[in-house]
Amino acid sequence: MxxxxxxxxxxxxxxxxxxxxxxxxxxxxxxxxxxxxxxxxxxxxxxxxxxxxxxxxxxxxxxxxxxxxxxxxxxxxxxxxxxxxxxxxxxxxxxxxxxxxxxxxxxxxxxxxxxxxxxxxxxxxxxxxNDCRLFGIGVSEELSEQKLICLTIGTGLGSAYLEKGKILKDKKGIPPEGYLYQVPYKKSIVDDYFSIRGILKLALSKGIDIDRYNTVKDISLLAKEKDNSAIQTFETFGNNLAEMLEPHIQSFQPDKIVLGGQISKSFDLFGNPLRKVAHQNNSDAIALKDELYYTFKGIDLIFNNNDH
The missing domain is CATH 3.30.420.40 (ATPase, nucleotide binding domain)
Known part of the structure; x- marks a missing residue:
């Protein structure tokens, strides 16, 4: 022992x-x-x-x-x-x-x-x-030979670029440190759109009472009950996510885009546009629901492999 x-x-x-x-x-x-x-x-x-x-x-x-x-x-x-x-x-x-x-x-x-x-x-x-880097390191143990863009969508947008299990921070074709959250998007930055506050703002614009339905889970349950405003919220979120990520997918050419975080649990409601863009660029997009497991796995790996 x-x-x-x-x-x-x-x-x-x-x-x-x-x-x-x-x-x-x-x-x-x-x-x-x-x-x-x-x-x-x-x-x-x-x-x-x-x-x-x-x-x-x-x-x-x-x-x-x-x-x-x-x-x-x-x-x-x-x-x-x-x-x-x-x-x-x-x-x-x-x-x-x-x-x-x-x-x-x-x-x-x-x-x-x-x-x-x-x-x-x-x-x-x-x-x-960083939690998203650890998530990515944990994921990369199972996808060790692949190029990955890992995203965690929760309070904000976390991102990590990996190749063969190693975190990339300054390679051509990726943002500084691999951080997407501060990249300009529409009228602001990525973090304001792809986060819990971003999806709640989007839900409000679709007519949803966000005082009553104030979590992503609430809105996803509405969507599964065929509420049109909730369905449109996730469809718009998915279209925006695919639009934002497309140039980054084209420049880095990952084998997979891997999503974690609270919003990823609703991937079936917003993931199709991203899958389509990924497939057009010889990639794939998947969501992993047990983000915490992979984050903890990443912690184990950083102590056992100093290359990360």
Missing amino acids: SNHLMLALDVGGTFIKGCIIENHQIRTSTIKKYHTYSYLDADAILNNFKLIIEDFFYQYLRDHNKKSINRLNIGFTFPGPFDYQNGISYVKGVGKFDTLYEMNIREEILKRLLAASLPVNDQIKIRFE
Whole structure:
């Protein structure tokens, strides 16, 4: 039995989802959800991170009847802007994590874990990465020889370009860092159209009462009940997505476009225009509903393969 522990933590503005990874297997039975408390002062947010790590850590010791472990690896997804290599947050002005601005979160968490005297004999390593990149790395393990554009559509649009399992950041034919969210589109930028707020704005323009139907799931249920306004909302969203992505598909020529995130669960309602554009460019478009699994898989892989 391995004597080291890996924890995966997916940090959002409202909730943190975490799990234990053991021998490269996601232990789905250990997945838990915690409040982030991202609106509190820095000390409270960082102490909350520490308590969550301790919760998983001591659960692992109890489950395996251990008194200590040799090594502890902790992988975080974290919202941007963020210096992922150095562990420094630059999130500001959104009402979440403002108090962590320009703070070295890796050092602060490590300091608290060391002060708590966790029974780790050797070392504690902490790494951070963008959630969509981790999703893409997790997906690419199953599609290792392929060129991929991976998208997560939720609070905003996350994107990652990969080739043979490696993240691409500055290759010809891709936007800087592989980030599509800030690319100009129509009257604004991509992020304003391809996000939860984007689809709600679109629903409002189609006459849907978004005070009553205020989630993508609500609108997708309306569409499945044959509500014309909801059906048109998803059709327009799908046409826009295909239009926005077409030049990027043509310039990068991926084997697949892979979607994750909350909106991807409604792919059957909006995916046909994107599939059509993909097929016209010798590609394919698919949606994976278990984004969290692939994100956690990506965390495991960044610790075991330094090429990412």
